Amino acid sequence: MPVIDLAVTPLRDLNSALHAIPPGANDINYEVLNPRGSHAVAVGIDAPVTVDVKGSVGYYCAGMNDGGTVTVHGSAGPGVAENMMSGTVVIEGDASQYAGATGRGGLLVIKGNAASRCGISMKGIDIVVHGSIGHMSAFMGQSGHLVVLGDAGDALGDSLYEARLFVRGSVKSLGADCIEKEMRQEHLTLLAGLLEKAGVTQVKPEEFKRYGSARRLYNFNIDNADAY
Amino acid sequence: MCGIVGLFLKDRSLEPKLGALLSDMLITMTDRGPDSAGIAIYGAPTSGRAKITVQSAAAASDFARLEGALAEAGLRASVSVKSTHAVIEVEAGKVDETRAALARLRPGIRVMGSGDCVEIYKETGLPKDVVARFDVRSMGGTHGIGHTRMATESAVTTLGAHPFSTGADQCLVHNGSLSNHNNLRRELVREGMTFETQNDSEVAAAYLTAEMAKGKDLGQALTSALDDLDGFFTFVVGTKSGFGVVRDPIACKPAVMAETDRYVAFGSEYRALANLPGIEDARVWEPEPATVYFWDHEKAA
Numbered sequence: 001m002p003v004i005d006l007a008v009t010p011l012r013d014l015n016s017a018l019h020a021i022p023p024g025a026n027d028i029n030y031e032v033l034n035p036r037g038s039h040a041v042a043v044g045i046d047a048p049v050t051v052d053v054k055g056s057v058g059y060y061c062a063g064m065n066d067g068g069t070v071t072v073h074g075s076a077g078p079g080v081a082e083n084m085m086s087g088t089v090v091i092e093g094d095a096s097q098y099a100g101a102t103g104r105g106g107l108l109v110i111k112g113n114a115a116s117r118c119g120i121s122m123k124g125i126d127i128v129v130h131g132s133i134g135h136m137s138a139f140m141g142q143s144g145h146l147v148v149l150g151d152a153g154d155a156l157g158d159s160l161y162e163a164r165l166f167v168r169g170s171v172k173s174l175g176a177d178c179i180e181k182e183m184r185q186e187h188l189t190l191l192a193g194l195l196e197k198a199g200v201t202q203v204k205p206e207e208f209k210r211y212g213s214a215r216r217l218y219n220f221n222i223d224n225a226d227a228y
Numbered sequence: 229m230c231g232i233v234g235l236f237l238k239d240r241s242l243e244p245k246l247g248a249l250l251s252d253m254l255i256t257m258t259d260r261g262p263d264s265a266g267i268a269i270y271g272a273p274t275s276g277r278a279k280i281t282v283q284s285a286a287a288a289s290d291f292a293r294l295e296g297a298l299a300e301a302g303l304r305a306s307v308s309v310k311s312t313h314a315v316i317e318v319e320a321g322k323v324d325e326t327r328a329a330l331a332r333l334r335p336g337i338r339v340m341g342s343g344d345c346v347e348i349y350k351e352t353g354l355p356k357d358v359v360a361r362f363d364v365r366s367m368g369g370t371h372g373i374g375h376t377r378m379a380t381e382s383a384v385t386t387l388g389a390h391p392f393s394t395g396a397d398q399c400l401v402h403n404g405s406l407s408n409h410n411n412l413r414r415e416l417v418r419e420g421m422t423f424e425t426q427n428d429s430e431v432a433a434a435y436l437t438a439e440m441a442k443g444k445d446l447g448q449a450l451t452s453a454l455d456d457l458d459g460f461f462t463f464v465v466g467t468k469s470g471f472g473v474v475r476d477p478i479a480c481k482p483a484v485m486a487e488t489d490r491y492v493a494f495g496s497e498y499r500a501l502a503n504l505p506g507i508e509d510a511r512v513w514e515p516e517p518a519t520v521y522f523w524d525h526e527k528a529a
Contacts, residue, residue, distance in 0.1 A: 037499035056498050056512075075512065077498060078482060096482065096514055115514050116479055134479075135517065 007034040128198035165211040177217035231257025234464040236471035239490035247367030254374040261378035264389035265358040266350025273344040343397030350389035375401035395437035397468035402429035404460035472522035479517035486510040
């Protein structure tokens with residue numbers, strides 16, 4: 001198992017090594033020591049590697065991940081797993097603002113809390129937060145799922161498209177065009193699958209409420225034609 | 229961007245290391261802003277004495293024979309020069325008189341701040357150079373704040389560097405930009421405040437000074453700032469015995485805090501905190517938007 005100590009190895013060497021993994025390689029379980037809040041740790045992975053980061057990271061950890069499994073044994077700064085394509089990113093601690101922003105696929109699990117703008121402009125990513133999330137989360141979310149075991153801050157799902165939001169605790173306020181929706185059997189089944197994928201046990205899908213777009217904001221309404 | 233740091237010590241055994249700890253925190257934040265850097269350190273007060281930190285672009289001539297010139301003006305002062313700055317110690321209660329005399333005797337001198345405890349050092353350039361120039365590492369104290377600047381709202385000058393001090397033993401560092409500073413400056417001028425720059429952060433500092441002069445404590449002044457200041461801000465503020473943090477409701481300017489039995493620390497990023505003693509076991513959190521945090525040595529007792 002390659003061990004890269006960022007106290008002695010430049011960050012760029014780590015990321016270059018992760019980008020140079022040939023198809024079919026076996027020795028693909030990396031351990032990263034002493035990240036000490038470094039930016040851009042393990043960005044741009046495009047192979048099914050695993051990376052265990054032993055400590056806290058700064059901006060943009062695991063950004064653009066495509067197929068890797070990155071676990072941060074600490075907390076993450078702003079923009080963790082930004083624009084993830086596929087794969088899994090797990091944060092054992094808390095995540096700062098815009099976690100999972102613009103993500104197109106894959107699974108982001110935050111075991112602590114996430115700050116503001118979690119899942120902003122999400123486009124297919126699944127995000128499961130064990131704790132609570134801050135304000136303006138899932139802003140303009142287009143597709144994918146945001147599951148929150150704790151509470152949500154102000155303006156959840158503002159200007160939402162078709163991302164689906166599930167919150168177990170309280171929602172401080174809903175953003176423009178975001179409404180609570182009926183939880184039907186298909187949603188309970190979907191949520192059960194997401195919770196299982198994220199390793200959440202002892203929490204039932206029935207404990208959540210579902211939120212989504214009222215579809216009044218992003219659809220063209222012929223009655224408004226005079227306004228243009 | 230800008231990088232800001234702050235450290236408020238609870239454990240007195242760390243006090244001799246305050247300057248070194250804060251210097252390292254600030255240097256780590258260098259890539260958030262290369263234009264200017266500054267640090268304010270709150271040291272032990274000397275009974276009956278006050279300190280004025282001054283700066284001059286012509287330090288050699290302005291600081292030469294300054295003690296004598298002040299003595300001739302009837303002011304017993306001791307002047308210790310550090311590069312472009314000097315700390316002038318005078319009798320408590322003679323600060324205003326000394327400032328007036330300085331303006332008359334040495335018009336090129338600018339006052340960085342004054343009070344019983346605070347010393348403020350700031351210059352254009354990188355944190356490592358500013359810290360070395362003023363030998364900040366050797367300074368002890370109870371708490372301090374620091375700033376490295378990426379200028380947006382006003383010129384890259386010594387006076388435009390942070391921390392800004394607008395009242396005795398008060399200072400502020402700011403990451404962000406205010407949008408109603410011109411209006412607020414006019415109102416504060418009407419209330420009698422004076423300004424050295426066109427900088428938005430100086431207005432925030434003066435606003436807090438004015439609110440505290442009306443009887444508010446630091447926490448109350450920061451709470452009213454949330455109503456009266458418009459724009460983006462993460463502020464870290466020092467007073468003689470207090471240390472406060474507040475972020476605007478949108479909270480896009482980054483902030484991380486850490487607390488242990490020995491200290492409370494603030495950094496724009498976790499990197500700034502990574503070298504602090506015992507950080508592995510500290511409570512580390514991101515301060516909530518529109519929420520005031522403050523600590524006070526006197527109130528904690």
